[in-house]
Amino acid sequence: MEFVDLRQQYRRRKAYIDARIQAVLDHGRFILGPEVQELEVRLAKRVGARHCVSSASGTDALLMALMALGIGPNHEVITTPFTFIATAEMITLLGARPVFVDIERGSYNIDPNLIEPAITPLTRAILPVNLYGQPAELEAVNRIAARHGLTVIEDAAQSFGALYRGKHSGNLGAIGCTSFFPSKPLGCYGDGGACFTNDDHLAGTLRELRNHGQLARYRHSRVGINGRLDTLQAAVLLAKLEFFDEELAARSEIADRYTALLQHVVRTPRVLPDRSSAWAQYTIEVPDRPIVEQALQAGGIPTAVHYPLPLHLQAVYAGLSLEMGWFPGSFPVAEAASERVLSLPLHPYLRPGEIEHVAESLREALHGPLGDEAMNLRR
Numbered sequence: 001m002e003f004v005d006l007r008q009q010y011r012r013r014k015a016y017i018d019a020r021i022q023a024v025l026d027h028g029r030f031i032l033g034p035e036v037q038e039l040e041v042r043l044a045k046r047v048g049a050r051h052c053v054s055s056a057s058g059t060d061a062l063l064m065a066l067m068a069l070g071i072g073p074n075h076e077v078i079t080t081p082f083t084f085i086a087t088a089e090m091i092t093l094l095g096a097r098p099v100f101v102d103i104e105r106g107s108y109n110i111d112p113n114l115i116e117p118a119i120t121p122l123t124r125a126i127l128p129v130n131l132y133g134q135p136a137e138l139e140a141v142n143r144i145a146a147r148h149g150l151t152v153i154e155d156a157a158q159s160f161g162a163l164y165r166g167k168h169s170g171n172l173g174a175i176g177c178t179s180f181f182p183s184k185p186l187g188c189y190g191d192g193g194a195c196f197t198n199d200d201h202l203a204g205t206l207r208e209l210r211n212h213g214q215l216a217r218y219r220h221s222r223v224g225i226n227g228r229l230d231t232l233q234a235a236v237l238l239a240k241l242e243f244f245d246e247e248l249a250a251r252s253e254i255a256d257r258y259t260a261l262l263q264h265v266v267r268t269p270r271v272l273p274d275r276s277s278a279w280a281q282y283t284i285e286v287p288d289r290p291i292v293e294q295a296l297q298a299g300g301i302p303t304a305v306h307y308p309l310p311l312h313l314q315a316v317y318a319g320l321s322l323e324m325g326w327f328p329g330s331f332p333v334a335e336a337a338s339e340r341v342l343s344l345p346l347h348p349y350l351r352p353g354e355i356e357h358v359a360e361s362l363r364e365a366l367h368g369p370l371g372d373e374a375m376n377l378r379r
């Protein structure tokens, strides 16, 4: 069993993917070739945004979004400590300060009730993350931002394909950033990402930033980056878009099946009724996680932990935490989650027998002989 089975996906969809890649090899326009624009048009339409600006990674999409908003030294951006490092890392890279607020217990996303107290005269933006594929409470976040003259950047790296109150993830803030890292719900064969916006001016700025601040060939208006998506990756994404909806439905079915089998065994994920998840991860909570991980591994079941250490406790942010007065205990919900979460194998081609094997192994790990032993050890 694989955690994410990209080889199986390729075997099943080989003809169309090969044809798209071959077309690029034949025309030879590897940088900003026709597939890049075709993809941007398709993605913008799908998400319902006026503009899509593709990028070399999800990290670059975040960097470009922050740069487009002019975020830099002496600015603060409010975000969550329970996310992949890239979210806060790009804020720090620009000389600004990530200001963490805790998450909600049910969704693992930023708690909107904690945002307002964290706003200072230095705050410029709010950067909610749609963890595991489920959109954060974006309407509440947008309302707070509007009240304080702030901009919202949506970290939709895990949630491309999800819906929130009838709108597509990626189009829920002023700029939405997503990732096409191979294991994300829509993944390419390398690094890739995109920004979405409905603002014509921001879209123009993002396009310049992506290509060395270039207005026209060798005419540079600002400092930018090399943040372009490869034509080959755009071709892979165009191929995969053909069956993305099928795959999204399969992910959702697999998640439902896991939940049916596990809801009385462990804490299973909850998707709020006004939204859907892209199911980037199926993440449960377990006590004695190392023992459970070991038992599953022994049964040939790969697992992962997203994420084992909240960002305020990372070595890279020791200085920031000292300055801000953050300690273990400062963000109790994120800290408790980081000790208990466990992501199970999830990809569109996982078979019913494999799902049952995972569920059965988990039940045994928690309540079988090993499970009881673990509980005794704790007492």
Ligand SMILES: *Cc1c(COP(=O)(O)O)cnc(C)c1O
Pocket (backbone or CB within 6 Å): 057, 058, 059, 060, 083, 084, 086, 087, 129, 155, 157, 158, 179, 180, 181, 191, 192, 193
């Ligand atoms: C994957 C991810 C990113 C970064 O995307 P890359 O394409 O790997 O650069 C940023 N934020 C979150 C929440 C992610 O999961």
